[in-house]
Amino acid sequence: MVNRMEWEKHHNHQQLQQQELLQQKRDGLQSVNVNGNCAGMMMCVKVMTDEQLETLRKQIAVYAVICERLVELHKQFIAQQDFAGARLGNMYCDPLIASVGHKITSRQRWTPTPVQLQILERIFDQGIGTPNKLKIKEITAELSQHGQISETNVYNWFQNRRARSKRKQQNVGPSNAESEVETEGESIKDKKTKPEEFQSQNSGNSRTEDLCLQNSEVSSELHYLT
Amino acid sequence: MVNRMEWEKHHNHQQLQQQELLQQKRDGLQSVNVNGNCAGMMMCVKVMTDEQLETLRKQIAVYAVICERLVELHKQFIAQQDFAGARLGNMYCDPLIASVGHKITSRQRWTPTPVQLQILERIFDQGIGTPNKLKIKEITAELSQHGQISETNVYNWFQNRRARSKRKQQNVGPSNAESEVETEGESIKDKKTKPEEFQSQNSGNSRTEDLCLQNSEVSSELHYLT
DNA sequence: CTTTTATGAATGAAGG
DNA sequence: CCTTCATTCATAAAAG
Numbered sequence: 001m002v003n004r005m006e007w008e009k010h011h012n013h014q015q016l017q018q019q020e021l022l023q024q025k026r027d028g029l030q031s032v033n034v035n036g037n038c039a040g041m042m043m044c045v046k047v048m049t050d051e052q053l054e055t056l057r058k059q060i061a062v063y064a065v066i067c068e069r070l071v072e073l074h075k076q077f078i079a080q081q082d083f084a085g086a087r088l089g090n091m092y093c094d095p096l097i098a099s100v101g102h103k104i105t106s107r108q109r110w111t112p113t114p115v116q117l118q119i120l121e122r123i124f125d126q127g128i129g130t131p132n133k134l135k136i137k138e139i140t141a142e143l144s145q146h147g148q149i150s151e152t153n154v155y156n157w158f159q160n161r162r163a164r165s166k167r168k169q170q171n172v173g174p175s176n177a178e179s180e181v182e183t184e185g186e187s188i189k190d191k192k193t194k195p196e197e198f199q200s201q202n203s204g205n206s207r208t209e210d211l212c213l214q215n216s217e218v219s220s221e222l223h224y225l226t
Numbered sequence: 227m228v229n230r231m232e233w234e235k236h237h238n239h240q241q242l243q244q245q246e247l248l249q250q251k252r253d254g255l256q257s258v259n260v261n262g263n264c265a266g267m268m269m270c271v272k273v274m275t276d277e278q279l280e281t282l283r284k285q286i287a288v289y290a291v292i293c294e295r296l297v298e299l300h301k302q303f304i305a306q307q308d309f310a311g312a313r314l315g316n317m318y319c320d321p322l323i324a325s326v327g328h329k330i331t332s333r334q335r336w337t338p339t340p341v342q343l344q345i346l347e348r349i350f351d352q353g354i355g356t357p358n359k360l361k362i363k364e365i366t367a368e369l370s371q372h373g374q375i376s377e378t379n380v381y382n383w384f385q386n387r388r389a390r391s392k393r394k395q396q397n398v399g400p401s402n403a404e405s406e407v408e409t410e411g412e413s414i415k416d417k418k419t420k421p422e423e424f425q426s427q428n429s430g431n432s433r434t435e436d437l438c439l440q441n442s443e444v445s446s447e448l449h450y451l452t
Numbered sequence: 453c454t455t456t457t458a459t460g461a462a463t464g465a466a467g468g
Numbered sequence: 469c470c471t472t473c474a475t476t477c478a479t480a481a482a483a484g
Contacts (some may be wrong), residue, residue: 302455335459335460335461336460336461337459337460338460378461379460381461382459382461382462383459385460386459386460386461387459390458390459393458434453
């Protein structure tokens with residue numbers, strides 16, 4: 001388990017890295033024209049010195065490292081959430097925590113913790129849209145391990161989830177077919193800020209996983225570049 | 227236009243983006259020896275085509291984006307973890323809603339045109355505070371002649387309009403000049419919500435800021451490289 | 453450019 | 469199940 005202090009430390013580390021990174025921005029690669037008029041032929045290519053090349057590699061590598069670190073941290077954090085989850089429930093506040101967050105904050109409205117939400121979403125995607133009494137009880141029992149929750153909450157959640165899911169579908173088909181004509185040039189920054197599908201079909205998808213890049217992926221990038 | 231705000235989830239964006247990122251071809255730069263034996267001299271430099279150069283830049287930019295996303299994620303989770311920032315922690319774990327790139331493709335929220343607003347206002351004043359499905363459709367149809375709009379937009383607009391109108395009314399009595407962001411009163415609006423209601427909210431978040439890596443840092447990198 | 457405000461949207465809950 | 473409401477989040481627009 002990672003406590004808050006450790007987090008701060010990690011963060012500082014990263015801050016440092018970021019700075020380093022910023023300092024590198026100066027001498028990226030530059031285009032140079034080379035006239036190699038040999039045999040009457042003229043070459044015009046981008047040339048980069050070993051130094052520049054190295055700089056570039058460093059730059060990329062730094063990003064790779066940062067990404068790895070962030071992913072790592074995030075994982076730790078996720079793990080910690082299971083412990084912390086209970087604190088997000090309504091009207092419950094661990095006295096231990098109270099010392100940190102002096103405000104005994106409680107809500108009048110239940111808010112699922114990430115973990116709970118993840119589980120709920122998974123169950124929902126599993127298809128069985130029929131949460132009968134028994135099922136509700138089961139789910140509630142499971143979720144209560146990750147935070148304050150009641151059967152009513154679960155019931156409501158499924159009701160709302162279904163209703164809204166349905167409405168979504170409905171709204172997609174008809175009316176505006178104006179689907180995104182933006183067609184950005186850069187595929188990188190092309191972030192399609194608008195959603196386009198109603199609900200994720202992926203059943204195995206969990207918040208923690210879809211959360212993004214896996215370490216391995218980032219690593220591979222790194223390896224390739226270095 | 228990127229308007230298309232039905233009841234869709236945001237989490238899916240992220241997933242999509244990640245895939246895109248992962249698809250980035252990785253034919254980074256390669257070292258090529260060029261023998262420009264002109265005047266008896268031998269050159270041995272690294273050469274890269276425009277394409278390769280572009281690829282490299284993209285690669286770096288991709289990392290920048292990834293970092294930004296991760297940073298955003300961390301903010302979310304930090305907020306959730308910290309009780310002082312519980313207000314932010316209320317977030318349902320839907321990170322990176324519109325995180326990066328405010329430049330292009332930024333429109334993620336419908337904004338009524340003056341004409342539309344005027345019409346909406348007029349309808350609202352007409353008294354019929356009951357925008358049923360059919361009504362919504364009609365209105366939407368009419369408004370769509372004056373700009374991009376969806377039924378959801380109309381629906382939301384009326385919802386919000388009514389709610390805020392009501393709040394305003396009841397806010398006349400007390401000397402509270404706060405427009406709507408207060409919520410910390412003791413028992414001002416005890417309608418019938420629940421007997422167990424007691425809310426305390428900390429308006430000062432700002433906890434998120436001291437977090438660490440600033441987006442701006444990463445962003446600057448991105449801009450430089452692209 | 454940063455802070456504040458106005459408001460579109462998301463969502464838990466209640467009513468029918 | 470569906471509709472409606474209340475509350476809160478996030479962001480476009482406005483203010484500083």
